[in-house]
Amino acid sequence: MNISIFSVTENGRQLSQRVAEMLRGEHFVSRYCFHKHTDDDSAVFWNMGSMVGRLFQRSDAFIFICACGIAVRAVAPYLGTKADDPAVIVMDDHGKFAIPVLSGHIGGANCLAEIIAESVGGTAVITTATDVGGKFSPDSFAVANDLMITDLKAAKEIAAAVIDDEKIGFSTEYPHSSLPDELTAFGICRTGIYVGNDISAKPFDVTLRLLPRNIVLGIGCKKGTPEADIEKAVLETLERYRVDIRTISEISTIDIKKNEEGLCAFAEKYSLPVKTYTAEELMSVSGNFESSDFVLETTGADNVCERSAVLCSGGKLVIHKTAGDGVTVAAAEKPIYLDFERKIL
Missing domain, CATH: 3.30.420.180 (CobE/GbiG C-terminal domain)
Structure with a gap:
């Protein structure tokens, strides 16, 4: 992942160093510090919004070490769709909390927040309903297995059905690990997931087709x-x-x-x-x-x-x-x- 880390305060600058050191090796990480609190390993910014705009299209994730409001205002003008937006995580400058505020599943913000929080001894504040309830997330499954989500509306409906304890069908010809409790390969289901290359397949009334890039x-x-x-x-x-x-x-x-x-x-x-x-x-x-x-x-x-x-x-x-x-x-x-x-x- 291409990760951009922004900090505003001196505590934030020091924390951004720790986070960047932990993430580097697995990811390409760049640090951006407010001009009053910077160092030789970071780029300097005066206007966070302008800098975010220049980086938005080429960043897979943003980590803001500042107040949530500052981060939200910085990314808001550049937001597109759920399928395309980068992960956005906000941390306080003492590292107590890591909060994924955008693209928790598809962009991987939830998982990244958990990794960051663990590394600095903080707490990841996850608010997505499936994660809070410990339930299956079609978005996370798709991204983790490099599957394309063809219908975000169907994905949303299936996620809602999971939360409502409705059984979700699953259809594929590919080998797979054991299905989570929310899914079944048997019986008649209103909603379900199909993984395969047939673009016309619709085995369920509400079918989420996940296409492998293979x-x-x-x-x-x-x-x-x-x-x-x-x-x-x-x-x-x-x-x-x-x-x-x-x-x-x-x-x-x-x-x-x-x-x-x-x-x-x-x-x-x-x-x-x-x-x-x-x-x-x-x-x-x-x-x-x-x-x-x-x-x-x-x-x-x-x-x-x-x-x-x-x-x-x-x-x-x-x-x-x-x-x-x-x-x-x-x-x-x-x-x-x-x-x-x-x-x-």
Whole structure:
């Protein structure tokens, strides 16, 4: 996580040093001190709101060592949606309390507050109903297992049902740890959670679909193929097989395509890393792949998209080779394990 720590007083400056030292190593931490109380390890600010504004888009979490009102006014102009806002935690300058005030579940503020409080001998003040009642939180489960929440309204309704002691259904084909008491894989439930890549799945009247980011796209293309042609081929393939592009974790291909302009531009547009492999590495992958003599003669591997997707994912093909306009596309699924005990940080 990219964490920004703000302090106002001398006690706050000293406390920010302790917190930063504890968090560094696991996270990237920057300290910002009011100009009257600063040190060589921190940046100086005169106006907290302006500094927060410059950092807001690139910070995963803010820790304010000051009064709650000061922190709230500093972040308020920049707040967006529950799914996008960073974690915000407020501490008093004696370290007695750490209070998550924003993004307790999705942003991990609750867990971060508990870690900070324990490290300085303080108390984390958690106010979210599921945590206070020791109940299952769909938001926390999703974030901890790198699952995308597709419907915040459904997530809110399920959280409310949990608090009301309503049984919540659970549906998935992935292996998982034991279900918490609030969930059941059997019987008929009004609300429930589906984890999978089928964007049309709705096993419950109120279904919260959680999408894993575990699909690897294997792409092959002719030299000089424009970005638009690659994008068109990918999107049409994903639509045909009902795969949400948000589930794509990375792109794989052969090493001779690592500087292919159209492919690199497509990857950059969707913020997807590209992994490349030699022809020898691709040909060493076992499996039943569609072979092409032309591709073998050109690249040294008889199939680029399928072989690279399987090699990169360590899993199985979910979309076999599709071809059109000089582009071949395949997809493979990384194996995942859903852990209900996993924490966000």
